Amino acid sequence: MQANSGVGLGLTVGFASLAINYIRRRALTSTVTLTPPVLPKRPKMVPFGKVPGENRGEQPMEPIVYLEDPYYYVRDDSRTNEEILDHLRAENAYTKAALSHLEKPQDDLYKELLGHVQETDQMVPYPHGDYLYYTRTEEGKAYRIHCRKPRHDANGAEEILLDVNQLAEGQAHCDLDSVEPSPDHKFLAYSVDFTAYETYDIYIKDLTTSAVTKIIQGCDGSIVWGADASTLFYVTQDGAHRSHKVWKHTLGTPQASDMALFTEVDEMFSVGAYKTTSGRFFAIASMSKVTSEIRVLDLRDPAATLTVVAPRVQGVKYTLQHWDKHFLITTNRDGDVNFKLMSVPVDAVIGTASAAAAAAWTLVFPYDSNVKVAFVIPFKTFFVLGGRQHGLTQRWICGRNDDGWHKTQLAMPEPMYSLGVATNAEYDAMAYRFTYSSLTTPVQTVEYNVATKQTAVLKETPVPHYDRTLYDCERIEATATDGTAIPISIIYRKDHKTPTGVPQALHLYGYGSYEASIEPNFRTTILPLLDRGVIYAIAHIRGGGENGRTWYESAKYLTKMNTFTDFIACAEHLVASKMTTPAQMTCEGRSAGGLLMGAVLNRRPDLFTAAIAGVPFVDVMNTISDATIPLTTGEWAEWGNPNELQFFAYMLQYSPYENVKAQAYPNMLVTGGLFDPRVPYWEPTKWVYTETMPRRERGRSWAVSRWRACVT
Incomplete structure (x- = not known):
């Protein structure tokens, strides 16, 4: 595990x-x-197979088989047994x-x-609305400081949104998960775990008054804002620590009045929630190791209800993003093990029976068994396809014109490297950011400009006392x-x-x-x-x-x-x-x-x-x-x-x-x-x-x- x-x-x-x-x-x-x-x-005979009253799977053995475990008693779920x-x-x-x-x-x-770490440092700011958001670190402090500056004022003052060092004061454990500014940039939502159990609480900070309010207790840490700053979505876990229920919260109301949007009852599945990069759709993904099912909610329509994009089929996985008038879908459907990219019109999904919508999927690029298709990041005029080829991470810049779909693979400077995710907060952007590193090259923040087709290294993480x-x-x-x-x-x-x-x-x-x-x-x-x-x-x-x-x-x-x-x-x-x-x-x-x-x-x-x-x-x-x-x-x-x-x-x-x-x-x-x-x-x-x-x-x-x- x-x-x-x-x-x-x-x-x-x-x-x-x-x-x-x-x-x-x-x-x-x-x-x-x-x-x-x-x-x-203290030997105990542990049963394997069909045990009455227990979930042992679909085809448990009969009769039961036992294995002797001399130290079974060392297990204490409560962690309170003083002997142990x-x-x-x-x-x-x-x-x-x-x-x-x-x-x-x-x-x-x-x-x-520690000598190889530049303790006082700042990440590359990313544009988001009227601000440039970034985190920085200070020497002697263990946690990051979340900040922003005005986007169009070079001399604008820094605004500290969240100093995690202050958050952690007096706490034996502090794990900050999500940090999400609201769509109008007036609030900051963040989730933090002080228990080490990976159970998070959500707080809202009013960026005008600096007032902080705990609004959600006990969730998996994910936060998704709605169409505006009046609502947000979050996910809670069951007793087995499985993310299984998605909720809608209205700011200013108690958690007890929150609306449960979806509950995943199959214990083989967990749920995740996200908003498409276009900002139009809220999505709930039910996922097992081998199967997935996605529901979408149109945030532009107050009367909209959740729509299943394609019903779950054992062994079929898919992911979804929204681009222009289409949903872009990566999937292993039809036995294409390394996944392929498909497209379906939004209108064929919303308000349509899910089975009919699934039948309307069309292939974007021919399936290549030597390429693993992993994800899609849409922008307004292009989209990025991420995957693997030749044992390495790859990126393709893709789009559609009168001649159909097209893609261009980004070239990398070294024969062996790794690409990672950077923040791309704006759907209208004409540049795509990612991270690059190799075994000998420290992590770089890189930007590819789609209009000029130029790649620029915005920053390389400083590593003191290192000569590559x-x-x-x-x-x-x-x-x-x-x-x-x-x-x-x-x-x-x-x-x-x-x-x-x-x-x-x-x-x-x-x-x-x-x-x-x-x-x-x-x-x-x-x-x-x-x-x-x-x-x-x-x-x-x-x-x-x-x-x-x-x-x-x-x-x-x-x-x-x-x-x-x-x-x-x-x-x-x-x-x-x-x-x-x-x-x-x-x-x-x-x-x-x-x-x-x-x-x-x-x-x-x-x-x-x-x-x-x-x-x-x-x-x-x-x-x-x-x-x-x-x-x-x-x-x-x-x-x-x-x-x-x-x-x-x-x-x-x-x-x-x-x-x-x-x-x-x-x-x-x-x-x-x-x-x-x-x-x-x-x-x-x-x-x-x-x-x-x-x-x-x-x-x-x-x-x-x-x-x-x-x-x-």
């Missing part, structure tokens, strides 16, 4: 740097003997003690990382067990690169799930590794989205094993090519990437000397079988449902918790988040306590006892 609880940046990077420094110089060895905490076993909390505190104390001899190097690394000429990057390929070529992006410091055939330290990162692409973008956090002669490598394994939807679908459900064997193939290739050796190679993955770590190390622990598993999703069988755990039912469309026979047998082969062996494992740092709503704390905790897990007080290399959990 996907997780969001962070791992301390200095700790994580410090671990990798220090581990590799030990490998190179063997200078950081603790002589302290420590006794790790002990957690008693005391144990977690003991684990943290043990980890701190085991790492105590590395406190100074960690502190030095933190300062080094010292570094180089390249893309190589490993061969998977089935012959598939698996890309690997690598970056290194040129003056520390060893001659060909002479191995050196290397840190390998992977994820490989949810069609998430690990982009070859700039990361200041890896500079301490590179500056110490370490190669940083990204394995673009299947299960991710780097090479399109087919890349993802070839490593999910009953082919998920490809994710793990791909990563092993990448590691083996790096060793075979003499770029590194197992004694010099470390690896890392977070959340579903932590599952990758567990599955890979159960199979090939000999390939690595150390590993980081951040908030790892390692208790696959127990978590995915239990629909009471937040967001679980939606995960059945990603992994399969272990309550069903075909998935039970397959998932049991790779679930890390059940497959730990009595063998030598590399040294590991395992972290967890006590209140992480996606990967609960008990997963990494149980994992480190399985019976055959190595229990020696000190590992083979520099750092902590093997398989310890640090839960925060």
Whole structure:
């Protein structure tokens, strides 16, 4: 499952740097003997299959199959069991003690990382109405400051809209999600979570009087203004933390009087709400992992009601934007796995039966199986198509004239790069903004002018003490067990690169799930590794989205094993090519990437000397079988449902918790988040306590006892 609880940046990077420094110089060895905490076993037989009164999916097994779980009791949904909390505190104390001899190097690394950050900085202002909006940061302050200036007055004074540093004062946690100025720019709506549960409250700030009012309590953080500043829309969650209900709020009225516009009752689906870039339509998207359904509301018509654009069909996904007299739709309809762009007249949707409207869709550009079509950003006179080709993000500038539809691909200056999203707040604009970076190029804000066909770099994020000429990057390929070529992006410091055939330290990162692409973008956090002669490598394994939807679908459900064997193939290739050796190679993955770590190390622990598993999703069988755990039912469309026979047998082969062996494992740092709503704390905790897990007080290399959990 996907997780969001962070791992301390200095700790994580410090671990990798220090581990590799030990490998190179063997200078950081603790002589302290420590006794790790002990957690008693209390076996429980966990049922898989059809359990009366429980949601176990559409085709649960009969009869029930049981697996014994010696640490099932570690799960405490309330997070109030003092026995468990005391144990977690003991684990943290043990980890701190085991790492105590590395406190100074960690502190030095933190300062080094901070030295690459220009703390006082400002983003490129974006035009919106009569203002230029931007955020800035100040040295010594942890959060951003949201500001604006008059658009047409070069000497106009700055107006601070929201200083998040002030918002966070006195709070143990502060997560700002949405920040949305009203259509008339007189109000600012923002959502913030002070609890760490990812449950947000919405506040309205009157930008004339500076008065702040909490208007919504308990939502998912999204905010969508209506046609004017009198109404806004928001989304609430059910008990499983699933976004499921969309509401309309009228400013000046109590939340209790809000109107529920739509409720998604299917637990496999969640909902999202947005306004088309034209500003005309409000849209509600119901989405599962494999199916979608969108409803639109014409904001220009006070009497309008929600209209289904196309009814949900299992396995068919689509997105929607409004452009001119058409809706532009990306979809995998008709089995076109990598998606295509289609169009339908607005009049064919509004006031028409949804089935008839779906029949009116027409193809905009021919389907290309080598191009993943991802999204559309419409402007008044053109639109931008975003997607992937050749394993990289791409952008096309598109439009329509008397000769029909046309598109032009934007050229990029480097062979390996990553494109991201910048704010394009004005539908009438003649320029499109996006972000650009590569492994060696810090993030740039770039603007493409459609009229002049010129591209300009508006700003490059300053990175102090960084000289890009010292570094180089390249893309190589490993061969998977089935012959598939698996890309690997690598970056290194040129003056520390060893001659060909002479191995050196290397840190390998992977994820490989949810069609998430690990982009070859700039990361200041890896500079301490590179500056110490370490190669940083990204394995673009299947299960991710780097090479399109087919890349993802070839490593999910009953082919998920490809994710793990791909990563092993990448590691083996790096060793075979003499770029590194197992004694010099470390690896890392977070959340579903932590599952990758567990599955890979159960199979090939000999390939690595150390590993980081951040908030790892390692208790696959127990978590995915239990629909009471937040967001679980939606995960059945990603992994399969272990309550069903075909998935039970397959998932049991790779679930890390059940497959730990009595063998030598590399040294590991395992972290967890006590209140992480996606990967609960008990997963990494149980994992480190399985019976055959190595229990020696000190590992083979520099750092902590093997398989310890640090839960925060």
